[in-house]
Amino acid sequence: MPDSPLVTIKDVARDAGVSAQTVSNVINTPAKVRPATRQLVLASIQKLGYKPNASARRLRTSRSDTVALGIHAGDSPIFDRFLHTLAAETDTRDLRILLYKTDTPADEITHCESLLATADVDAFILTDVIFNDPRPGWLREHYQTFALFGRPWGADVNNPDVAWVDVDGRDGIRRMTQHLILHGHRNIVFVGWREDSSTGQDRLAGWRNAMTDARIRTTEQLESMFVLTNDDMASGQQAYRALQQANPDIDAVVCVSDTIAAGVYMESHGDVTITGFDDTPISRSLNFSSIAQPLHDIATAILDSIQSQRSGCGTDATPTHMLLPPKLIIR
Template identity: 45%
Template sequence: MGQLPTILDVAAAAGVSRQTVSNVLNSPSLVRPGTREKVEAAIAGLGYRPHASARRLRTQKSSTIGIRLDPLSAEGISGSILDRFLHSLTEQADRKNLRVMVFTATDSRDEIRQFKRLSEGADVDAFVLTSTFHGDPRTQWLIEHGQPFVTFGRPWGTDDITNPQHLWVDVDGRHGIREATVHLLGTGARRIAYIGWPSPSGTGDDRRRGWQQAMVESSGLRPEEITALHAPTEDGATFGAQAMLHLEKTAGDIEAVVCSSDALALGAFMHSAGRIPIIGYDNTPVASSIGFSSIEQPIDDVAGGILDLLTGAHGGRVQPDQEVPEPTHRLLQPRLILRNPRVQAITAPSSQQRQVRPGAARLSR
């Protein structure tokens, strides 16, 4: 293997000094646009990558992003979306010469203690948060202590969704669930049930509104009939099956079901044995292997958007009186993945089966 290119090689290729190359890498605003373009072209042509350790010594920054590794869920269904997100974030961060440090915490208060430890030790430069919820104390602590951060999940409850100090990227679950319900209505179904998380739940309430909006607009059912088709429950396949049983007893004929997660959709599908259309959310491997339809979040775009906010003009933090030159959040749209279910001989989960801790695998609540 040949020797890796050095900063001197870049300087020679661009016809500039070593200091000019260093300025392009660390303080690009000091370099004239034409010169900067020549240096950047030489960097790309040679495949040069700055030595991370040396750069950290110069800038007093770790070039590291901290993110909590959520506990494993019992069923491991909805948790797969977090795995995809973490993988994509790490992969894209590497292309920006950034590292991702994962850490564990038992709850939000413990996570704040980890924020304090990691920031005081200069181990990380910024944080990425998942599983945002009503009155989230983590974002308040980070804002008060001037720590750069971006959340996967918009503010809920006490936070202001347009607060420029809270940078966020989220997926429009309301739009996704509405599109799924509209699709089912377009097939002629009218009695379309919704199985979702109990309120208050930021993400859950938002997704439920998408179903409710489509049903009010196009189902032709009376308000009380629509209400009867809603079954709130905790997350997990067992709960999804139980919700289907409850709907059959209380709401009568069900023609299709939309769910707030693939875990709930799996339970609904198992209980109905594939007799009616079921649409889940997250398009996990379970949905593709069994074959029920689901709503897919653009995880790569979420990770890319978070890194853009962390490394762009905001640098992960907007001061209270600072002029905001760029959007401080991104709301992305999911897409509906339609499948014909492969009906198999399946059994509803036992009531003794271990359940998912409510909300443990959700990206935001």
């Protein structure tokens, strides 16, 4: 029966034990359907090989079912994995992804303007969000549907008209530091991103909170126990050398990313306990603990938000702001 052109929406409804309208809602406006019911219908769709008539739906709804996403120069390995996960999720919803190159927020606005003039795009997903990012405001002014992967870190962070999904990096770093403390580490230093990174500052706060809550160091003493630097291995090496001079008895290093953690590993020769963030292949190769972002949950929440906005379900159907917990990967 799979791949048979004779499979209809009624066949799916009968197999899932729901109404044909519920199946239609799962396909066209999934945010209207309870998650358990949605998964039940999706399982029947996959089992029967049902293929919704996308062309007919696009003509009926005047939508292209296309989501645009910018690719930034030097995007991290986490972006590649996010893109793969997002592509898999859009495929289950019969959506398409349109990729475009961009380098700066201003450059991306130019690309968005061009796409709106020359392509049929239903919504935008923004990544690499910065403090007081100009892109959400521009998209709102032009009445575009969009969602952010990451908090806007400024005036828009609590704005209900700016939908975002993010990972609680502060809590992840706090829990990782607590894990080290519980396993006997006391001289725990931190290597983070430069001060202009709001995400970096948030993760730094997680380390501070864990250290002060455990009363291992005072706030003043912590000032010599962290270095803020660039996100590359050479900077991680330099940061470790600086920290070792100020703290000769280092027994653990909490890093804001796996890339920096790899630099610390190279410089320390693995003689201290090192933790990273993002659970990339390098953390598995060098066998240090890391923090994994729930990429499937992020992709699902972003697309739920976009489809909810497009269908006009209202803010009760899907939260505007979602802060998801990361997972500690202990090695």
